[in-house]
Each structure stands twice: as C-alpha cells, then as structure tokens.
Amino acid sequence: MEFVTEYGLFLAKVVTIVVAVLMIIGFGAAAVYRSRGSSDDEGELTVRRLNDKYRRLKETIEHRMLEPHQRKAWKKARQKAEKAARKAEKGKAGHDDQDKPRRTFVIDFDGDIRASDTDTLRQSVSAVLTVADPERDEVVVRLESGGGLVHAYGLAAAQLDRIRSKGIRLTACVDKVAASGGYMMACVADRILASPFAVLGSIGVVAQLPNFHRVLKKHDVDYEVLTAGEHKRTLTIFGENTEKGRQKFVEDLEDTHDLFKGYVSERRPDLDIDRVSNGDIWFGTRALEVRLIDEIKTSDEYLIEACERSEVVAVSFQRKRSLPEKLGLATSAALEHSVWRILSTFRNQKIQ
DSSP, X not given: OHHHHHHXXXXXXXXXXXXXXXXXXXXXXXXXXXXXXXXXOOEEEEEEEHHHHHXXXXXXXXXXXXXXXXXXXXXXXXXXXXHHHHHHHHHHTTSOGGGSOOEEEEEEEEOOXXXXXXXXXXXXXXXXXXXXOTTTOEEEEEEEBOOOOHHHHHHHHHHHXXXXXXXXXXXXXXXXXXXXXXXXXXXXXSEEEEOTTOEEEOOOOOOOOOOOHHHHHHTTOOOOOOOSSTTSOSSOSSSOOOHHHHHHHHHHHHHHHHXXXXXXXXXXXXXXXXXXXXXXXXXXXXXXXXXXXXXXXOHHHHHHHHHHHSEEEEEEEEEOOOHHHHHHXXXXXXXXXXXXXXXXXXXXXOOO
C-alpha cells in the first residue's frame, strides 16, 4: 500500500508538470496566433450546399425504412429523378436572371469575450457580398455569443452592417445565446429568430478591476502613475483611486451604455428601449413578448424551410494554422470554457 501511495503521488506530480508545460506552450502559441489574427493571412474559403446535406438525411431515412426487395426500385427511381433535375438545370443555363434560383448564404459566428471570430466573419461577408443579389438573395447568420469587449463587438456588428447597407436581407438565428455584444450583432438583422430558451438582451455595460493599493501600502511599496491629460487614467489596479476618478469612470460607462441603446434603437425602432436596456436577460419566449426578437424558431427549422424555396449555401473562411497554433487555441478554449462553466454554476438558473 505504501508503494501504491508513493506511486500515486509521483504520477500526480508528473501529470501536473506535463499539464503546466502544455498550458505554457498553448498560451504562447495562442498569443502568437492572436497577434497575427488581424492580418489578412492566407486561408481557405469553404462553401457547402446545405440542400444536399438535408436531402442526404432524408434519403438515408427513406432508404433504411424500406424492405430489402424495395431498395433496388427506390434507388433506380432516385437516379432517374436526379438525372431529370440535372437536365432541367442545364436547360436553364444562359436564361434570364429571373430563372436563377434564390440563394440563402449562411454564415456562423461563435463569439468569445474578444470576439475572436470577427476576422473570419469579415472574410466570409466580403466573399458573400461579391455574389449576393439584393433583389433575390438572403444572408443568415447563426449567432452564438454572450458578449465581451465593446470595441471588439462593435467591429463584429459593423461587419453585419455591411450586409444590410447593401440592401441584402439579413436574418439572425440564435439557438443558445445572443446577449450584450451578441445582441448588438443580432439587432443589425432585419429579423431575429430564436429558440424558446435562448438567452437574449443584457443591453448594459459592465467593468470591473481589482485594486491592490492597500496591499502595496501595507508593505511600503510605492506605485506611481504619471499621465499627461486629466483623464488619461481614471481607475488603476495598483494606484490609489479617487472619488473623482470613479465618477469619471462611471460617466464613461454611462456614455457607452447610451451609445449601445442608441445603436439598438436605430436598428429596432419598435423596441421599447428603456424597458429592455437595464441589463436584464430574457429567454426566447419572453424576448418575443418585449420584441427583442421577431419569431420563435430554431436555425435548423428555418434553414430546412429555406431549402424548399432557395439554394442554401454555408460559407466559412478558415485561416491556415500551424500545429502549435491549433494546440494553443485548443488549450485556451478549453480553459476559457472551464472558467465559464464554473461561473455559470453560480449565475445561471438550472432546471433539475
């Protein structure tokens, strides 16, 4: 038993060291990636027809529900139908633009606190705008974000504004969460769809920082902040904060909040902004009641319906990443996810 105990302690130490090394490597690689992420690095644009995806799902179900002796006839009928469809499309080639199918372009945005997906969103939007027809086409953004840095989400929302400014119909689908900066992005759309328990709203601004001044003072450590400009620094982490500095900091937060409210009001004029801009969140059905959204519907339901009336194409841009970058991003994402799960344990309501 003594040997087992000592071996367990040794193994725990080894695992701890290995995890620590991987974390250091991961954070370093992630930092390198983020420092390069804003540049126009080489990447790959991926285009997938979702009509084919949903058709294959349907055909797979139909095929497996048939008796063995029925499958041959079913396969022959399907091949005949595909041949007729190709012939019909070939006959349309070269005809007037009115004969071309409507297209629905699908773009995904999965936001973290830094809105790191903004660069890929920018590239995807640029690609779609080169071919989208304002008269016939639509863009759907599948949006998931709990918000984050103001300037980061301001830029992400501006990318969606590019679509709307071109007169192209924009629909935002929220299956889980579009809060704070996430809702700033969603409100750009002509229509917002959400699942029944998606989290929306949180139209507010928050800032928090620790202050170690008393700890430093206790140990006779001086910390000086030298600035040129009265408001260059209002609150600091190590310096002694003043009531005047706090007041200015709060004024800046209020000004940012007013900008946020004005941005949402401009894009959703029927919204009672004073009622929904107190920082509260609403679940999907409640969000519909206060007009934060326009309809209760999941993205899957909406896109399957879109396949019946248009050609649905998922567009995504992926920058080529090295192995260290992939490791770094995976490590960073895993740690961030763990932190959010811990915080969610204390913040979120759960149904048992």
